[in-house]
Amino acid sequence: xxxxxxxxxxxxxxxxxxxxxxxxxxxxxxxxxxxxxxxxxxxxxxxxxxxxxxxxxxxxxxxxxxxxxxxxxxxxxxxxxxxxxxxxxxxxxxxxxxxxxxxxxxxxxxxxxxxxxxxxxxxxxxxxxxxxxxxxxxxxxxxxxxxxxxxxxxxxxxxxxxxxxxxxxxxxxxxxxxxxxxxxxxxxxxxxxxxxxxxxxxxxxxxxxxxxxxxxxxxxxxxxxxxxxxxxxxxxxxxxxxxxxxxxxxxxxxxxxxxxxxxxxxxxxxxxxxxxxxxxxxxxxxxxxxxxxxxxxxxxxxxxxxxxxxxxxxxxxxxxxxxxxxxxxxxxxxxxxxxxxxxxxxxxxxxxxxxxxxxxxxxxxxxxxxxxx
Amino acid sequence: xxxxxxxxxxxxxxxxxxxxxxxxxxxxxxxxxxxxxxxxxxxxxxxxxxxxxxxxxxxxxxxxxxxxxxxxxxxxxxxxxxxxxxxxxxxxxxxxxxxxxxxxxxxxxxxxxxxxxxxxxxxx
Numbered sequence: 001x002x003x004x005x006x007x008x009x010x011x012x013x014x015x016x017x018x019x020x021x022x023x024x025x026x027x028x029x030x031x032x033x034x035x036x037x038x039x040x041x042x043x044x045x046x047x048x049x050x051x052x053x054x055x056x057x058x059x060x061x062x063x064x065x066x067x068x069x070x071x072x073x074x075x076x077x078x079x080x081x082x083x084x085x086x087x088x089x090x091x092x093x094x095x096x097x098x099x100x101x102x103x104x105x106x107x108x109x110x111x112x113x114x115x116x117x118x119x120x121x122x123x124x125x126x127x128x129x130x131x132x133x134x135x136x137x138x139x140x141x142x143x144x145x146x147x148x149x150x151x152x153x154x155x156x157x158x159x160x161x162x163x164x165x166x167x168x169x170x171x172x173x174x175x176x177x178x179x180x181x182x183x184x185x186x187x188x189x190x191x192x193x194x195x196x197x198x199x200x201x202x203x204x205x206x207x208x209x210x211x212x213x214x215x216x217x218x219x220x221x222x223x224x225x226x227x228x229x230x231x232x233x234x235x236x237x238x239x240x241x242x243x244x245x246x247x248x249x250x251x252x253x254x255x256x257x258x259x260x261x262x263x264x265x266x267x268x269x270x271x272x273x274x275x276x277x278x279x280x281x282x283x284x285x286x287x288x289x290x291x292x293x294x295x296x297x298x299x300x301x302x303x304x305x306x307x308x309x310x311x312x313x314x315x316x317x318x319x320x321x322x323x324x325x326x327x328x329x330x331x332x333x334x335x336x337x338x339x340x341x342x343x344x345x346x347x348x349x350x351x352x353x354x355x356x357x358x359x360x361x362x363x364x365x366x367x368x369x370x371x372x373x
Numbered sequence: 374x375x376x377x378x379x380x381x382x383x384x385x386x387x388x389x390x391x392x393x394x395x396x397x398x399x400x401x402x403x404x405x406x407x408x409x410x411x412x413x414x415x416x417x418x419x420x421x422x423x424x425x426x427x428x429x430x431x432x433x434x435x436x437x438x439x440x441x442x443x444x445x446x447x448x449x450x451x452x453x454x455x456x457x458x459x460x461x462x463x464x465x466x467x468x469x470x471x472x473x474x475x476x477x478x479x480x481x482x483x484x485x486x487x488x489x490x491x492x493x494x495x496x497x
Contacts, residue, residue: 042405043405044431298409300408300409300434302433323408323409323431325408330409352411
């Protein structure tokens, strides 16, 4: 315990640090920040509350930046397989930064704004991401890191009603759209997106107004604070990748079963890192694929669990696994040899030396409920 | 009935030559909501400190180590069927396994109630 305490002393904090502690959060080190893993309600209740009403998450550790300039879209496209020149202003698109082998350096959200892009990248990767983007767009675009902004996520079936009460202009926003909007009188950027499989928003707010906004949102009857523990179980049920676990520099978007990030125009024109490898995989398939894995029994299979075929041959590994509170049972995702990736294929998971029966399933594990119209 | 404690937050309660093992309130608080419990089968022989049962929360798996050596006489199927039983009554219905211990001197190295309370206080 003493090691943890001393480690916490040198961690960065978000603008909501004092609020988390006042709410009784259990703080843990995550990506160099002291972050709330759970509040007194606990992960199970926090997870279920988010699926039933609305949860407020502090994701201020993530990196935010503007990439601006006449050439910004073209320059950014040299790093990702997404079509940003063809994206309408005010729309958000998920993408991945690729290395020359087609491996994923990070996943991110990029929104077209007047004059460029608004980027949100993972906390653990943000320093290297921004250095990479800056170095490879220099002279064509200007990267402005928004270190003075916090990021809150409001997620759940009641998120839309809650935010519309404080900011009527958000009511007609649809999934993956962006708007500059005053929320309770505070100038924010709202994106209708998230990481839970639920409807909701990610809200960028000036750091010095973040606590005020969080308190206003928490004062709404539907909203409870939710920690990183439930954020992880929510995204796993939604079948969403956790960077560094389910995708990394050794996996391509095709292996990771997110081939839809390679947009049509980019397939034709190439011009993104690892294009030949990725387009080859699109045409010919890959040796392995990311799949959903549903254990038959009650025992969770955690990250690193070996996946075997019914003859005891190793065919893959679990990359995220645990308990899905809404599924009310264990769930996992991982990579298996493509021959075993078909829905319904029986496999074994080796947990504490025992082979536990499981099958390959389609993800998500829970129905997504985005506001698409 | 004597109750003793380990540094890994197991309790052990002795009744004749059989001891009952469970986890403490402190352990439960650290783990959070339990979603899966695995208990040992009767007849399994274990040595002091062996991983003898498993508890899992949403976030992680943890082991329950046997405080003494011996032969497991019963695993609590009630908590395997419903892990929430442990959270409701960790010192009663939430016991993990019973063990016929082979070396009573192993109890000497365990903490009594006052020692365990002081130990837990030193952790916070």
